[in-house]
Amino acid sequence: MGREMMFGEAIAVAITEEMQRDSSVVFYGQNMAMTDRDPYVRKFGKDRVRITPISETAEMGIAVGAAMTGLRPIVELYMSEFMLVAFDEVINEAPRMRYMSGGQVKVPLVFKAGFGFAAGWAAQHSNSILNTMMGIPGLKLVVPSTSADAKGMMKSAIRDDNPVVYLHHYMLTLDKSEVPDGDYLVPLGVADVKRAGTDVTIVATAWMVKKSLAAAEMLAKEGISAEVVDPRTLAPLDVDTIVQSVRKTGRLVLVDQAPRQSSAAAVIAGEVAEHGFRYLKAPVKMVTAMDTSVPYSAPMESYVLPSEERIVSAVKSVLAAQAAAV
Amino acid sequence: MQSKEALGKERLIWMFTQMSRIREFEERVKRTFVEHPGVIRGHAHLGDGAEASIVGSLTARQENDLVMPSYRCHGYPIVLGTDARRLMAEIYTRKDGICKGFGGSMHLADPAHHFVGTSGIIGQGIAHAAGAALTAQVKKTGQVVFSFFGDGSSKQGAFHETLNLAAVWKLPVVFVLENNFYQAYTHIRLEDANFMAGDPLSQKAKAYSIPGVTVDGTDPLAVYEAVGQAAERARAGQGPSLIESRFYRFTPHGNAITVPPVPTQFQEHEAIEVYGNKAEFEAARANDPIPKFRKALIARGAISAADADRIEAAARAEMDEVVKFALASPLPAPEDAVNYVWA
Numbered sequence: 001m002g003r004e005m006m007f008g009e010a011i012a013v014a015i016t017e018e019m020q021r022d023s024s025v026v027f028y029g030q031n032m033a034m035t036d037r038d039p040y041v042r043k044f045g046k047d048r049v050r051i052t053p054i055s056e057t058a059e060m061g062i063a064v065g066a067a068m069t070g071l072r073p074i075v076e077l078y079m080s081e082f083m084l085v086a087f088d089e090v091i092n093e094a095p096r097m098r099y100m101s102g103g104q105v106k107v108p109l110v111f112k113a114g115f116g117f118a119a120g121w122a123a124q125h126s127n128s129i130l131n132t133m134m135g136i137p138g139l140k141l142v143v144p145s146t147s148a149d150a151k152g153m154m155k156s157a158i159r160d161d162n163p164v165v166y167l168h169h170y171m172l173t174l175d176k177s178e179v180p181d182g183d184y185l186v187p188l189g190v191a192d193v194k195r196a197g198t199d200v201t202i203v204a205t206a207w208m209v210k211k212s213l214a215a216a217e218m219l220a221k222e223g224i225s226a227e228v229v230d231p232r233t234l235a236p237l238d239v240d241t242i243v244q245s246v247r248k249t250g251r252l253v254l255v256d257q258a259p260r261q262s263s264a265a266a267v268i269a270g271e272v273a274e275h276g277f278r279y280l281k282a283p284v285k286m287v288t289a290m291d292t293s294v295p296y297s298a299p300m301e302s303y304v305l306p307s308e309e310r311i312v313s314a315v316k317s318v319l320a321a322q323a324a325a326v
Numbered sequence: 327m328q329s330k331e332a333l334g335k336e337r338l339i340w341m342f343t344q345m346s347r348i349r350e351f352e353e354r355v356k357r358t359f360v361e362h363p364g365v366i367r368g369h370a371h372l373g374d375g376a377e378a379s380i381v382g383s384l385t386a387r388q389e390n391d392l393v394m395p396s397y398r399c400h401g402y403p404i405v406l407g408t409d410a411r412r413l414m415a416e417i418y419t420r421k422d423g424i425c426k427g428f429g430g431s432m433h434l435a436d437p438a439h440h441f442v443g444t445s446g447i448i449g450q451g452i453a454h455a456a457g458a459a460l461t462a463q464v465k466k467t468g469q470v471v472f473s474f475f476g477d478g479s480s481k482q483g484a485f486h487e488t489l490n491l492a493a494v495w496k497l498p499v500v501f502v503l504e505n506n507f508y509q510a511y512t513h514i515r516l517e518d519a520n521f522m523a524g525d526p527l528s529q530k531a532k533a534y535s536i537p538g539v540t541v542d543g544t545d546p547l548a549v550y551e552a553v554g555q556a557a558e559r560a561r562a563g564q565g566p567s568l569i570e571s572r573f574y575r576f577t578p579h580g581n582a583i584t585v586p587p588v589p590t591q592f593q594e595h596e597a598i599e600v601y602g603n604k605a606e607f608e609a610a611r612a613n614d615p616i617p618k619f620r621k622a623l624i625a626r627g628a629i630s631a632a633d634a635d636r637i638e639a640a641a642r643a644e645m646d647e648v649v650k651f652a653l654a655s656p657l658p659a660p661e662d663a664v665n666y667v668w669a
Contacts (some may be wrong), residue, residue, distance in 0.1 A: 018395065026464060053494065058453050058487035068442055073457075073466060086483075093450055101435035101443050102426035103488020103666035137667045160669035272340055 002148070007172040008105045010147040011112075014154035015074060017183070020043050022072065025158055028052055029059065029076025029112075037199060048271060056082055060089035064163075067109040070099060080115040080129055080167055093136030094163035103112040106161045116207055116257050117170040123293035126301075128258035130205070133165050134235045134267055140164040140188055141235040147177040149232055152186030153177075161174035169206035169310040173248060176177050190198055191241035197227035203268055204255040205231055208306060212255050215311035226315060234264050242268060243276040250281035251318045255306050260288045282321035285314045327386065327554040330547035338628040339637070341385055341546055345377035346641040348401040351410060352577075355400065355417060355643045357557065359581055359591035362653065365418050366536040369583065370431040372564045372592075373401040375575040376504060378615035381405055382549025383472060383502055383571070386557050390440065390467065394455035395474035395580040397432035397446045398504075408436040411651040420655035428666060449482025450499065451475060459499035459566075470560045471499045471554070478509030480530060481517065488642050489534045489568065496565035500556040502544065503527055503568060511596050531568035535572075543573035544615040546623075574610035613657070 019025045030048035037209045040049040052059050063073040077083055083090050097107050117126050133141045140162055144150040157164040194209055195216050204212040209230045216226040229245050246252050252272055254265035265286045290304040330376040352374040358366055380401040395402050404410055416423025417431045437444035442458055445451040455473030478501055479485055492499055505527055507514045514521045518528045531538025541552040548655050549571055556567035577592050584590040593599050595605040623629045
């Protein structure tokens with residue numbers, strides 16, 4: 001049993017449930033908890049729910065120190081790019097402390113931010129900087145695409161003893177889908193097949209899952225069966241599920257909102273090249289943003305970002321490549 | 327808290343003992359580069375000259391208070407009760423090191439002795455210390471966090487952002503700015519606006535409307551009093567303070583940065599090596615906090631010259647053993663490297 005829930009609401013429910021469950025969870029960020037009417041403040045009080053100045057280094061650095069000493073902080077950063085102001089804390093502090101101490105400390109925290117805001121936010125607020133946070137040993141990177149995953153993975157992120165960057169795609173915020181009732185957890189590091197298929201594997205995350213599912217629907221009408229795999233966690237990456245899908249379909253299209261060489265797709269393509277080459281009947285194809293910044297004006301913005309049509313065309317091209325090879 | 331005049335003989339002797347132990351430890355680290363080249367890798371930063379400031383500050387600690395210094399971090403755990411042999415073994419890259427060879431000189435940690443850990447990136451530990459203070463505040467543990475960092479850190483965004491937010495949240499933290507007059511190799515007169523204007527660095531506290539005090543960091547009792555008052559204020563829920571503790575470090579910023587196989591060791595202090603100012607260095611040397619405190623304790627009748635000699639000899643003997651232990655400890659197994667990535 002479950003109920004329909006908006007993506008954004010599912011995240012809020014997860015945070016609320018975990019704060020109820022564990023008094024060591026604290027939640028803070030800019031422009032939140034400004035009045036006593038704030039729902040989190042009403043439930044949990046101003047000690048555990050706090051407003052901060054615009055000080056990302058202090059916000060995230062304090063979370064690192066708090067996590068090392070027994071709290072489980074969630075930092076609301078709003079936009080993933082704001083982490084760049086203080087990226088040292090994300091890349092070179094939070095994930096290093098346990099290792100450098102020889103396992104004496106742990107750093108259980110969540111850096112929560114939205115990303116990929118393709119709604120006229122232009123070059124500095126619409127990015128997909130996921131690739132830069134993959135492959136940082138000790139750092140988990142969570143990118144849900146459905147309300148159920150949004151809830152279940154936020155709950156797992158809060159309970160995880162490692163630092164977790166939790167990125168939610170802005171364009172999914174209002175999407176409704178079913179969320180199972182109760183203490184619903186989705187394990188981190190496990191990919192999910194969002195649509196089963198036999199002709200081609202499409203790997204995508206977040207908003208690109210939605211676009212890929214729409215493309216799969218269009219392809220189905222033409223008799224092409226696409227399997228859509230959502231890694232859900234980009235670090236650690238569930239390479240095995242992706243390779244198993246490629247083993248079944250023999251073809252791979254990777255869809256990513258970032259420019260080619262800063263995409264998660266590029267990393268995944270490399271893993272498949274090493275671990276799944278023998279299953280491939282055609283070269284892999286990446287559908288990514290163009291090598292531009294994200295422009296402001298709508299026609300230019302949609303031009304540079306992956307579209308359902310480009311995904312459909314990429315799928316057809318890998319199918320054609322196979323035919324040519326035969 | 328007890329006034330500095332009221333500190334008992336036993337406590338004063340403890341202070342002198344800890345100062346002597348830090349000095350002897352740091353002397354061993356420095357000598358290792360000459361006597362056992364290659365045994366220490368990377369970069370080591372010493373606290374000789376800082377002993378009065380470190381020990382004076384930590385004398386103001388209560389049982390469970392936490393300590394989070396910068397990467398110039400050898401002295402604090404020595405005082406907090408960490409096994410000095412395991413500290414040296416860590417600096418020597420060994421398996422018995424306090425961090426099992428994963429951290430080294432810049433990244434010592436011993437949370438079991440209230441030494442939470444350090445960051446090797448300048449200034450970031452200030453924010454981490456405030457985070458530990460947030461834990462103390464939310465969990466109502468009554469702890470105060472002692473944050474130590476250099477004058478160079480006080481130009482980092484982390485310093486300014488953290489002082490503001492710690493003041494806003496009234497976090498139980500004492501910020502001890504250890505002004506040794508050199509930001510790595512650069513003299514403070516070239517990079518600090520307050521210093522250039524003839525103002526103390528504690529002036530920076532005014533920007534965040536918190537108390538700011540400058541003390542003579544070569545006098546452990548003066549440091550004890552200033553830090554102790556700040557700790558009392560923090561424990562009473564009144565928020566953070568900034569203490570500028572002024573002293574001189576007797577070695578350069580770190581061992582010379584060389585590329586293997588070129589051996590590295592400590593050169594002359596920057597005052598001489600870079601700026602040709604031998605007079606400045608000699609004057610600081612003449613104001614060495616350890617003989618100064620020894621003299622003060624003898625004058626106060628807290629200790630005899632013979633007892634002071636015995637304490638210093640014991641510190642030397644202890645640190646000789648520390649070096650022997652660290653040299654005898656095995657290197658970690660290569661495959662140990664995959665441990666502790668994930669909790």
